[in-house]
Amino acid sequence: MKKDVSNILVVGIGGQGVMTATEILAEAALGLGFDAKKTEVAGMAQRGGVVSSHLRFGPKVLSPQIPLGEADLVVGFEAAETLRWAHMLRPGGTVLMNVARLVPPIVELGLFPYPDDPVASLKKLGLTVHAFDANELALELGNLKLGNTVMLGAMADYLPFPADVLLAAILKRFSARKPQMVEMNRQAFERGRAAVAADEALPA
Amino acid sequence: MAAIVPAPAGSRLFLSGNEAVARAVWEGGVRVAAAYPGTPSTEMLEEISVYPDLYAEWSVNEKVSLEVAFGASMAGARSFCAMKHVGMNVASDALMTMTLTGISGGLVIAIADDVGLSSSQNEQDSRYWGRFAHLPLLEPADSQEAYAYTLAAFELSERFQCPVILRLTTRICHVKGRVEVGNRIPHEPGGWHKDPTRWVMVPGHAKNRIPKMFERERLMRAEAETSPLNQLTEGTDRRVGFIASGPAAMHVSEAFPDAPLFKLGLSCPAPLNRLRAFAASVDAVLVVEETEPLLEEELKAAGIEVHGKDVLPTQGELSPDVLRPAVARMNGETLPVAETVAAQTVFPRPPTMCVACPHLGVYYTLSQLRNIVISGDIGCYTLGAGHPWNALDACISMGASMGMALGLDKGRGEADANKRILGVIGDSTFLHMGMQGLLDITYNKGNVTILLLDNRAVGMTGGQENPGSGRDLRGEETRRVDFPKLCEALGVKPERIRVVDPYQLPVLFKTIREEIKIEEPSVIITDKPCVLVDYYQPQKPYAVTDEKCTGCGNCLDVGCPAIHVTRRGKEVKNNGKEVDLAFVRIETAACTGCGLCLQPCAPKAIEEAMPVSPIAFLRTPQ
Numbered sequence: 126m127k128k129d130v131s132n133i134l135v136v137g138i139g140g141q142g143v144m145t146a147t148e149i150l151a152e153a154a155l156g157l158g159f160d161a162k163k164t165e166v167a168g169m170a171q172r173g174g175v176v177s178s179h180l181r182f183g184p185k186v187l188s189p190q191i192p193l194g195e196a197d198l199v200v201g202f203e204a205a206e207t208l209r210w211a212h213m214l215r216p217g218g219t220v221l222m223n224v225a226r227l228v229p230p231i232v233e234l235g236l237f238p239y240p241d242d243p244v245a246s247l248k249k250l251g252l253t254v255h256a257f258d259a260n261e262l263a264l265e266l267g268n269l270k271l272g273n274t275v276m277l278g279a280m281a282d283y284l285p286f287p288a289d290v291l292l293a294a295i296l297k298r299f300s301a302r303k304p305q306m307v308e309m310n311r312q313a314f315e316r317g318r319a320a321v322a323a324d325e326a327l328p329a
Numbered sequence: 330m331a332a333i334v335p336a337p338a339g340s341r342l343f344l345s346g347n348e349a350v351a352r353a354v355w356e357g358g359v360r361v362a363a364a365y366p367g368t369p370s371t372e373m374l375e376e377i378s379v380y381p382d383l384y385a386e387w388s389v390n391e392k393v394s395l396e397v398a399f400g401a402s403m404a405g406a407r408s409f410c411a412m413k414h415v416g417m418n419v420a421s422d423a424l425m426t427m428t429l430t431g432i433s434g435g436l437v438i439a440i441a442d443d444v445g446l447s448s449s450q451n452e453q454d455s456r457y458w459g460r461f462a463h464l465p466l467l468e469p470a471d472s473q474e475a476y477a478y479t480l481a482a483f484e485l486s487e488r489f490q491c492p493v494i495l496r497l498t499t500r501i502c503h504v505k506g507r508v509e510v511g512n513r514i515p516h517e518p519g520g521w522h523k524d525p526t527r528w529v530m531v532p533g534h535a536k537n538r539i540p541k542m543f544e545r546e547r548l549m550r551a552e553a554e555t556s557p558l559n560q561l562t563e564g565t566d567r568r569v570g571f572i573a574s575g576p577a578a579m580h581v582s583e584a585f586p587d588a589p590l591f592k593l594g595l596s597c598p599a600p601l602n603r604l605r606a607f608a609a610s611v612d613a614v615l616v617v618e619e620t621e622p623l624l625e626e627e628l629k630a631a632g633i634e635v636h637g638k639d640v641l642p643t644q645g646e647l648s649p650d651v652l653r654p655a656v657a658r659m660n661g662e663t664l665p666v667a668e669t670v671a672a673q674t675v676f677p678r679p680p681t682m683c684v685a686c687p688h689l690g691v692y693y694t695l696s697q698l699r700n701i702v703i704s705g706d707i708g709c710y711t712l713g714a715g716h717p718w719n720a721l722d723a724c725i726s727m728g729a730s731m732g733m734a735l736g737l738d739k740g741r742g743e744a745d746a747n748k749r750i751l752g753v754i755g756d757s758t759f760l761h762m763g764m765q766g767l768l769d770i771t772y773n774k775g776n777v778t779i780l781l782l783d784n785r786a787v788g789m790t791g792g793q794e795n796p797g798s799g800r801d802l803r804g805e806e807t808r809r810v811d812f813p814k815l816c817e818a819l820g821v822k823p824e825r826i827r828v829v830d831p832y833q834l835p836v837l838f839k840t841i842r843e844e845i846k847i848e849e850p851s852v853i854i855t856d857k858p859c860v861l862v863d864y865y866q867p868q869k870p871y872a873v874t875d876e877k878c879t880g881c882g883n884c885l886d887v888g889c890p891a892i893h894v895t896r897r898g899k900e901v902k903n904n905g906k907e908v909d910l911a912f913v914r915i916e917t918a919a920c921t922g923c924g925l926c927l928q929p930c931a932p933k934a935i936e937e938a939m940p941v942s943p944i945a946f947l948r949t950p951q
Binding site for chain 2: 138139148151152155160161162163164165166172173174175186187188189190192193194205206208209211212213214216218228229230231232233234235236237238239240246250251252269
């Protein structure tokens with residue numbers, strides 16, 4: 126298996142900012158001179174459907190999709206979605222996940238169950254799992270939309286480049302589009318990063 | 330909407346295939362670009378519309394968009410047209426004759442195949458259009474090629490005097506990659522030149538154009554034999570040589586980096602001589618094609634021995650994961666079993682209608698009616714076929730709800746004599762291809778009730794403008810079609826045209842009940858906008874008062890994604906029947922106060938949420 130290409134799979138549901146987060150991550154990688162490709166399966170993402178965003182970067186990227194069992198990192202914006210995509214990880218890969226649950230009508234109608242404990246199920250698969258409530262962290266800062274920056278912060282120490290590069294890419298994006306949001310995003314980033322560090326410190 | 334200032338030449342941008350094509354359309358000096366939205370092609374025109382120096386439009390359907398582009402070409406302007414795969418089914422009537430007339434200004438038609446059906450009713454291989462219409466077809470494999478091939482397509486179009494097809498797939502349109510861009514080269518239209526033998530395709534003229542078409546194809550075949558768009562990678566492992574195009578070629582390079590690869594960029598007409606020589610240079614050949622075995626069959630017909638669909642699937646996207654075991658099968662090898670993480674079973678998460686979507690009221694109402702058949706159409710409202718409504722019974726193609734409804738009416742036997750036939754169609758789909766069907770219903774005295782869901786947007790593809798929205802592609806105001814008048818002009822009696830608010834469930838229910846009983850064509854128009862439009866006005870959210878909720882679950886039948894179950898229970902009714910209970914809450918942050926869920930709530934447990942912010946509290950009149 127070629128390991129000069131990094132494979133990061135970011136998953137969630139439409140409207141959570143999965144695609145934007147992956148885009149920022151890609152910008153950070155491109156800024157370092159990597160080749161990068163980003164692709165989504167998001168046919169009806171605006172309708173609360175599943176979104177899985179593949180980011181691959183390295184000296185040269187060919188296929189845009191991450192091959193089965195070759196994701197280095199699965200970043201889950203929603204608990205059940207993280208479980209859905211865990212098989213994409215390479216054995217021993219890492220899961221960083223939001224424990225918040227977004228329950229669709231099909232489950233509310235009683236047609237399918239929501240998994241009891243996605244975090245426990247993932248750990249049972251022998252994966253390294255760091256879980257935290259990104260929605261809660263975002264709401265503490267007063268805006269649920271900061272959730273995707275919290276998730277980016279969570280990834281910061283699991284990338285093959287320094288955390289500051291990712292933070293700079295986030296802040297650059299907001300300086301251009303929403304300068305009033307720069308400081309909030311910096312805080313959201315640090316909270317996500319700290320949440321993972323705190324989870325790491327816990328005994329497994 | 331002001332045009333953007335395009336990035337300077339030499340910039341290295343991170344672009345999707347659609348964005349890369351748009352950049353090339355601008356650089357190529359295109360004057361007119363037209364399309365009807367459709368996944369995965371939609372963003373091409375959206376992106377083109379923000380560039381300066383060109384005209385871009387949403388057309389009412391793909392056929393019109395191609396005719397607009399062709400008209401511009403006749404005037405000598407470079408023109409561009411984009412559509413999803415099924416769009417060409419609609420546009421092909423025009424295509425099959427413009428291959429005879431040829432073009433004046435360069436004309437490029439981008440067709441985007443939804444391989445894997447992420448958002449389509451079928452899976453089609455648009456490469457066949459190149460063969461069917463005897464037109465050159467280019468297949469880029471990433472964003473940089475999407476950009477470069479678009480420019481190359483204009484050059485080919487003008488050199489061979491014919492439209493050129495740019496065949497894309499979802500994994501080109503929606504993959505972002507690096508693109509180095511260049512300068513815009515303006516292209517002044519060559520002007521309209523009257524020439525009936527060229528532009529008026531009556532039999533006498535068309536007959537004379539057919540030999541020219543075949544002569545052009547012969548020259549194109551020679552071009553393909555030498556075109557730099559067709560690239561050979563020698564490789565070192567000569568056991569299996571691959572022939573592939575588009576994303577499939579990328580997957581081959583990824584999975585078999587040492588293998589010889591003949592990558593087709595100008596794939597129609599196929600360079601058979603070069604492919605024959607390639608086949609002779611390797612032990613075995615595998616043609617790697619997504620969906621159809623088009624090239625495989627052409628090569629076999631030419632006497633070239635190849636493998637293809639004997640080991641590869643005829644459906645869905647390819648990937649290195651699919652290719653590796655296929656090649657192992659071909660070589661009679663077994664792959665070592667890789668250590669993997671077991672896949673977990675998780676509930677399906679089909680797309681839902683949005684919170685407060687006006688269609689929710691329509692489908693809730695339809696789900697309450699019995700003895701009806703609902704002929705459906707393409708759009709967000711196709712989701713009405715799903716839970717909890719199960720209130721859409723057929724869907725095949727844009728506008729088909731009309732004709733299918735009439736056919737269901739005329740074809741019914743005794744068993745269905747008492748069934749009421751309904752058609753459900755959205756505003757944009759109605760204008761795309763539904764109007765003619767309604768005319769057929771009135772002309773032929775069908776006993777059909779049509780629900781025309783006018784939400785003033787092309788919702789499914791992201792809320793684009795259309796003639797029913799009153800704004801054009803650039804967001805500028807334009808004439809808004811008057812649906813009641815239009816339906817009347819199509820032959821529906823004025824008293825059979827009813828306009829209702831889809832949020833008023835009792836009115837909607839009563840209106841539908843009345844109209845389906847009357848044995849003549851009627852149209853019920855719902856008139857509230859899509860929640861995705863920028864002028865949508867959210868209202869105060871609602872909340873469930875816990876003490877009042879009886880767990881009946883009626884509100885869940887509305888299907889709004891903002892309603893969540895907090896706990897479940899069981900109750901034994903007086904008749905001894907056990908029923909399931911579901912006590913609910915409303916997600917305040919998501920609720921926009923449309924008021925639909927209140928209406929079926931018998932205990933009136935859903936009330937305005939108390940304002941949480943102290944400021945909002947102060948502002949609330951006491």
